[in-house]
Amino acid sequence: MTPQTPSSSGSEEAKVPPKSAEERLMVAVRIRPLKSDEPQRTLYAASKKSVVIEDDTDKNDVLRHKRGADKQYSFDVVFSENTSQEEVYEVTTSSLVKDVLNGYNATVFAYGATGAGKTHTMVGDPSAPGIMVRALNDLFNAVKDKQDQYSVTMSYLELYNEQIRDLLNPASGYLELREDSRGRNIQVAGLSEISTTSTNEVMLLLQKGNKARTVEPTAVNKTSSRSHALLSVTVKHSIPLDKKSHLRMRIKQGRLFMIDLAGSERANKTKSRGKRLQEGAHINRSLLALGNCINALSEGARYVNFRDSKLTRLLKEALSGNCRTVMIAHVSPSLGQKEESRNTLIYADRANNISNKVERNIYDVSYHVTQYQTVINELKNEISRLQTKMTEERPRSAAPVRLNTMERNKEVRLLREQIVATFKEQMKLRRKLMEIDSHLLGLGMDAERQHLVISHWESRNNKLYKNNINQSRAQTQQSLRRKMKNEGFRSADNVGHETADEGSDGEIEGESAVQQAWGELADIEREQERWSELRTLIEQKLEDCRQRGVALEDKLPDVLSSDDEREILALMCRVHELEADKMALQSERLVRQHELRRRDLVILRYDRQRQLCEEIITRQRQLMEENKLKLPYDLQELYQIYQQEIHAATYADYSVSPIVSPDKLPPISKIYSDPIFRKSVSTADLSGADGTPPSSADSDDLIAGNSNLGNVDNFMGHPVSRPGLSMRLPPLQPPSPGLAPRSTENTDQNLRRAISQDSIATNKN
Numbered sequence: 001m002t003p004q005t006p007s008s009s010g011s012e013e014a015k016v017p018p019k020s021a022e023e024r025l026m027v028a029v030r031i032r033p034l035k036s037d038e039p040q041r042t043l044y045a046a047s048k049k050s051v052v053i054e055d056d057t058d059k060n061d062v063l064r065h066k067r068g069a070d071k072q073y074s075f076d077v078v079f080s081e082n083t084s085q086e087e088v089y090e091v092t093t094s095s096l097v098k099d100v101l102n103g104y105n106a107t108v109f110a111y112g113a114t115g116a117g118k119t120h121t122m123v124g125d126p127s128a129p130g131i132m133v134r135a136l137n138d139l140f141n142a143v144k145d146k147q148d149q150y151s152v153t154m155s156y157l158e159l160y161n162e163q164i165r166d167l168l169n170p171a172s173g174y175l176e177l178r179e180d181s182r183g184r185n186i187q188v189a190g191l192s193e194i195s196t197t198s199t200n201e202v203m204l205l206l207q208k209g210n211k212a213r214t215v216e217p218t219a220v221n222k223t224s225s226r227s228h229a230l231l232s233v234t235v236k237h238s239i240p241l242d243k244k245s246h247l248r249m250r251i252k253q254g255r256l257f258m259i260d261l262a263g264s265e266r267a268n269k270t271k272s273r274g275k276r277l278q279e280g281a282h283i284n285r286s287l288l289a290l291g292n293c294i295n296a297l298s299e300g301a302r303y304v305n306f307r308d309s310k311l312t313r314l315l316k317e318a319l320s321g322n323c324r325t326v327m328i329a330h331v332s333p334s335l336g337q338k339e340e341s342r343n344t345l346i347y348a349d350r351a352n353n354i355s356n357k358v359e360r361n362i363y364d365v366s367y368h369v370t371q372y373q374t375v376i377n378e379l380k381n382e383i384s385r386l387q388t389k390m391t392e393e394r395p396r397s398a399a400p401v402r403l404n405t406m407e408r409n410k411e412v413r414l415l416r417e418q419i420v421a422t423f424k425e426q427m428k429l430r431r432k433l434m435e436i437d438s439h440l441l442g443l444g445m446d447a448e449r450q451h452l453v454i455s456h457w458e459s460r461n462n463k464l465y466k467n468n469i470n471q472s473r474a475q476t477q478q479s480l481r482r483k484m485k486n487e488g489f490r491s492a493d494n495v496g497h498e499t500a501d502e503g504s505d506g507e508i509e510g511e512s513a514v515q516q517a518w519g520e521l522a523d524i525e526r527e528q529e530r531w532s533e534l535r536t537l538i539e540q541k542l543e544d545c546r547q548r549g550v551a552l553e554d555k556l557p558d559v560l561s562s563d564d565e566r567e568i569l570a571l572m573c574r575v576h577e578l579e580a581d582k583m584a585l586q587s588e589r590l591v592r593q594h595e596l597r598r599r600d601l602v603i604l605r606y607d608r609q610r611q612l613c614e615e616i617i618t619r620q621r622q623l624m625e626e627n628k629l630k631l632p633y634d635l636q637e638l639y640q641i642y643q644q645e646i647h648a649a650t651y652a653d654y655s656v657s658p659i660v661s662p663d664k665l666p667p668i669s670k671i672y673s674d675p676i677f678r679k680s681v682s683t684a685d686l687s688g689a690d691g692t693p694p695s696s697a698d699s700d701d702l703i704a705g706n707s708n709l710g711n712v713d714n715f716m717g718h719p720v721s722r723p724g725l726s727m728r729l730p731p732l733q734p735p736s737p738g739l740a741p742r743s744t745e746n747t748d749q750n751l752r753r754a755i756s757q758d759s760i761a762t763n764k765n
């Protein structure tokens with residue numbers, strides 16, 4: 001959603017425009033129509049962006065009237081009483097749906113007093129469907145014809161009396177809200193996430209959920225929602241990064257939350273007693289917590305207490321995280337609801353000041369050969385089991401035909417659909433597992449890089465890192481504490497009196513690099529733990545799904561009676577087989593890619609060795625020339641053959657004849673300055689941009705994988721020389737496929753620092 005221009009608030013003050021990286025919460029106000037039993041109006045839409053609450057003092061009181069006691073509030077948009085459901089959806093939510101398809105998170109929530117029209121806006125009725133129905137419809141229509149690229153899951157929960165219930169599976173009882181130690185990643189354990197791409201199915205699910213919701217009549221609203229309802233739809237878009245195979249994918253994942261809050265209420269107005277009263281108290285408590293959060297956020301408070309209620313914990317991301325959020329505040333125009341309407345407008349006005357940092361959720365994943373092979377084997381087993389069931393097993397009992405043809409056909413069709421559905425679900429879960437494995441692999445590589453930084457530092461300090469990881473971690477922490485203490489002492493005593501024994505800048509830099517590496521490593525370990533847990537969960541789901549499939553297949557022999565039916569199921573198996581074959585082909589391609597990468601590495605190594613030989617020969621020849629040594633004939637011949645070989649390989653494609661005479665002993669390395677040679681030797685950045693022979697510093701840039709870093713020869717002000725090598729050597733590591741989304745820049749710098757420290761130490765010695 002492109003946020004609308006910020007409007008002035010209730011106090012009519014101009015607002016500071018939001019920072020470019022941030023997006024302000026959009027606030028809309030909807031006024032519901034006056035009811036027949038509500039004789040007097042007190043509130044109206046003054047324009048498309050403002051609402052007026054009339055002063056209810058005597059209109060004949062001229063003096064007071066003149067003072068302009070009517071209060072005007074301005075918002076991003078104000079919907080008057082006769083605004084259609086469609087318009088409300090178009091203005092507030094339709095753009096959010098597009099955003100979600102593009103990988104953004106978005107939330108739209110309805111806020112307001114009881115009976116103000118929240119459920120009408122969010123759910124509506126069959127003749128005037130609300131936001132939830134329209135958004136789901138648009139989402140599913142958008143992905144309808146691209147089911148291979150999109151996966152959509154939905155969940156629907158209610159928060160009733162501070163208890164969470166799954167509206168799609170109410171039998172599951174109360175569910176627990178979980179979050180990590182930092183209060184992030186809030187999840188409802190055991191909530192059903194239903195995966196579907198059928199609009200009809202999703203509408204049925206929504207209806208089912210709405211029926212399960214707790215609704216009771218009160219004096220204010222005959223169908224008062226006694227709970228907060230949260231509908232969540234997650235859309236995952238997988239885009240292949242290599243055109244032919246699906247081995248590397250770019251994933252865009254967006255989530256849309258649609259929330260119908262319960263309305264705040266006054267017990268004397270709702271005439272609530274007993275259970276209703278208790279519900280009202282819970283509703284009010286959670287809305288109060290929400291109000292407090294809105295207050296704190298609108299004032300830019302550094303600490304906002306989301307922990308006061310489950311509602312605020314669930315809304316945390318929408319109010320302060322990576323999420324585009326729209327609040328639709330609902331008000332009644334009735335004089336009898338004036339206080340409630342005023343309160344709603346005040347909170348809506350405050351919410352106008354809240355902004356979120358919004359970014360797209362995009363990440364790349366690569367699938368790996370071994371993962372593919374396991375999946376393919378498992379798929380093949382499934383298929384062969386299914387085939388056995390079809391061909392070998394006849395109906396167990398020579399059962400009389402129990403059902404008529406139509407019923408039987410229906411049964412077979414149903415069974416077939418169920419088997420296909422479980423198969424598809426299995427494929428999806430297997431892909432998910434592969435994604436998780438890929439991510440874990442990426443994390444493992446990240447961890448490896450950090451270990452490398454640390455082990456470099458440790459080896460410089462003559463410690464054996466691998467045997468003493470825990471000890472090393474403790475030592476670094478100890479040294480960090482020592483350093484902090486020193487710094488505290490220094491700052492207290494006024495900096496500028498540093499003594500020589502405090503170590504060189506290089507040591508301090510090295511130490512901070514290693515400390516950073518330990519920090520990164522701890523983060524990576526935590527993330528590894530989280531992803532491993534997720535893996536276990538998906539594995540469990542896959543096993544459940546597989547069991548379901550087996551149970552369905554067991555029914556096959558009983559229902560298949562004609563050869564036609566067997567034929568249809570055989571075709572179905574064929575489709576599955578083809579799917580497995582497709583995966584096998586993808587895997588083969590991956591194997592070939594790996595092989596090519598491995599060979600590239602071997603070539604690079606040979607090339608490096610050859611360059612070293614060239615350098616040695618060149619220097620020897622220089623020495624011979626300088627000392628006027630006569631070459632023995634056989635050596636001369638060898639030089640000649642060698643030179644011809646090199647030039648034949650180098651110039652083959654360019655038809656440039658080498659003019660080199662072995663008698664005059666031109667240095668062989670002269671060929672390095674020839675651009676054609678350099679081009680042919682390697683496409684992997686072997687030469688400097690200006691055509692000069694690359695330096696060892698360039699080589700380090702390659703090792704560190706970052707050619708933008710500064711010159712290592714002058715790293716941290718220290719001259720660093722690399723004896724013996726005047727030419728650039730290609731990196732020994734092949735470029736790793738774009739696996740992990742984590743940034744490696746810091747690691748690279750740290751690694752370079754650690755390596756540079758080594759050289760400094762070598763030079764000093």
Ligand SMILES: Nc1ncnc2c1ncn2[C@@H]1O[C@H](COP(=O)(O)OP(=O)(O)OP(=O)(O)O)[C@@H](O)[C@H]1O
Pocket residue numbers: 031032033081112113114115116117118119120121221223224225226261262263264330
């Ligand atoms: N814009 C509207 N147009 C027509 N009828 C409306 C509109 N808004 C609300 N209503 C009607 O007003 C009544 C109360 O609305 P609704 O149930 O949506 O209120 P609510 O804010 O969800 O209340 P609660 O918090 O008690 O659940 C319903 O009968 C609803 O159909």
